[in-house]
Amino acid sequence: MAAKQETKDGLGAQIMRVVAWPAELTFRLLDYPLTVLQRLFGIKAMPYVFLLPNIAFFGIFVVLPLFINFAFSFTGGTQLFLTDRVYTGTEQYGFLLDCGSYLDPVTCREDRFWKGIYNTAVFVFFQVFFLVLFSLITALILNRKIRARGFFRAVFFFPVLLSPVVVALIWKWILLRDGILNAALVSLGFDKILFFVSPEWSMFWAIFVSIWAHMGFYTLILLAGLQAIPPDLYEAAEMDGTSTERVFWRITLPLLWPNMLVVIVLALIRGVQIFDEVFVLTGGGPGTATQFIVQYIYTTGFTEQVQNFGLAAAASVVLGVVLFVLTLTQLAVARRRDDG
Incomplete structure (x- = not known):
């Protein structure tokens, strides 16, 4: 019996060695160049060695395109390569900002x-x-002790895992003239509603679908903030007989403010950059009722018959400046609130 057990143990060890062999070989191959780099630069420089691939990737695919885009905004023509384009100075920016009244788009040149x-x-x-x-x-509700709390947390987060294009296609299927929602309305005796023909309905559903798709992510951030609040504070407030509303305004909201600030900044940036799901859902229509600034940049630079790369680049620079100013303003307001 002991011999059989030893044989089984020996066979198991051999199988583990065979399975672990590729990983062991990989680690040995990686160990040699890392050892050489450590000898050349020293152990204190190794963190920068590990960061170098990410820095290079970020520089090539993020920083460099930003500078190229900025350079394109000062050029004109239809040529693709920057060396073949004509320098026009600030002409593209002047074309974009030429308005009789900035509150009335009809009076603007573009x-x-x-x-x-x-x-x-x-x-x-x-x-x-x-x-x-x-x-x-949602975060306040999911933070309470309710039945199937884990299930509901997963349900609210599930749309975040879907691609924005998939989300838009699902809701477009629901909202079409012969879609599920109109079928339900007809079965109840109502007339069909052409959701994508009315500008008001199109904007409403663009906002609704965006909230439905992304709410779970921000709920998770706020839920993490709620769980970080010490329970002792609520117990002390309960012993003092403090009302629920006062607890929320005096304890929960102030301590949740850092998470709220993150949510507001991220939601604002994503909202200004909205494109994919609304583009698939409404196509920017009816007319230009749901055409947002990123779609304008996309169509101007890539889909129109005469592709105006310089104008699209200038519009994207304006958008970037607006986002930067809005973010700094929010952070300044939040810092002043914390200092006060």
């Missing part, structure tokens, strides 16, 4: 650009407000 800005501002205002509100309410 009215589609300002219509995109107007649509984006409306979208961001309502989307960010309701996204943060619903995420906060």
Whole structure:
């Protein structure tokens, strides 16, 4: 019996050695160049050696395209390569900013650009407000001791795992003239609603689908903040007979503010950059009712018959500056609130 056990143990050890052999070989092959680098640069420089591939990747695919885009914004023509393009100075920016009244896109020389800005501002205002509100309410509910809490947390987070294109296609299938929602309305005796024909309905569903798709991510951030609040504070407030509303405004919200700031900044940046799901859902229509600034940049630079790379680059620079200013403003307001 003991001999059989020893044979079984020996066979198991051999199998483990065979399975572990590729990993062991890989580690040995990696160990040699790392050892050489450590001898050349010293052990203190090794963190920078490990960071170098990421820095190089970031520089090539993020920083370098930013500089190329900035250079394109000062050029004109239809040529693709920067060396073949004509330098036009700030002409592209002047074309974009030439308006009789910045509050009325019709008076602007490039009215589609300002219509995109107007649509984006409306979208961001309502989307960010309701996204943060619903995420906060959902996080507060999921933080309570309710039945199947883990299940509901997974359900609310599930849409985040889907591709924005998949989300848009699902909701487009639901909202089409002969889609599921209209079929339900007809079965209840109502008339069909052409959701993608009315500008108001199109904007509403663009905001709704965006909130539905991304709310789980921000709920998770707020839920982590709620769980980090010490339970002793709530127990002390309960012993003092403090009302639920006062506990929320005096304890929960102030301690949750750092997470709220992260959520607001991320939601604002993503809202301004909205493109993929709305482009698939409405195509920017009807007309230009849901054409946002990123779609304007995309169509101007890539899909129009005459591709204006310089104008698209200038519009993207303007968008980047606006995002940078908004982020700095939010951070400054938050810092002043913390200092006060």
